[in-house]
Amino acid sequence: DARVTQTPRHKVTEMGQEVTMRCQPILGHNTVFWYRQTMMQGLELLAYFRNRAPLDDSGMPKDRFSAEMPDATLATLKIQPSEPRDSAVYFCASGSSGESYEQYFGPGTRLTVT
């Protein structure tokens, strides 16, 4: 049963702390996306990678957010330092550019920054 996994599922932290979210894309998928969802803004694309190379991170606040793919089975999104306005659900999605272009979403990480 191929699916995108994300850890942690929930994270509560204090302002100023570092937060790291992890994503394991579906095996064989070469494109990974990070999204953020809030009630006010809906779904926003933060960054995405193809074959582990960053293609676009224009949606990300560069001063505090960073996204990497250390290997084909792991993508990370870090926030340092975290702020209350970062509270949101962060989704990872993966897809395969050689197939149907469908994106498959993980269960999300619900982040609360107090």
Next chain:
Amino acid sequence: GIQVEQSPPDLILQEGANSTLRCNFSDSVNNLQWFHQNPWGQLINLFYIPSGTKQNGRLSATTVATERYSLLYISSSQTTDSGVYFCAVERMDSNYQLIWGAGTKLIIKP
């Protein structure tokens, strides 16, 4: 940029009813997907349908690319169909980025 509009924004139905959700987009697209976000927040792929018609059980979808719209049909609604339905499109020149509609919030009452 491309605009994606979904209608209606909200829909409340009794169990067993049928419904049609609409997605209009303002430019040619490579890709169109329908997603269901359930009350627990999970985003589930329903259809990848840049054109044509597909069916999966009680759900079906039709995209008329030349007229820039897509329809999602839900027949014999069940309470588990409740949630938000999103349409997302990929522009022709976008290199795989999806543009999302605001969603249709569906509530199915028992």
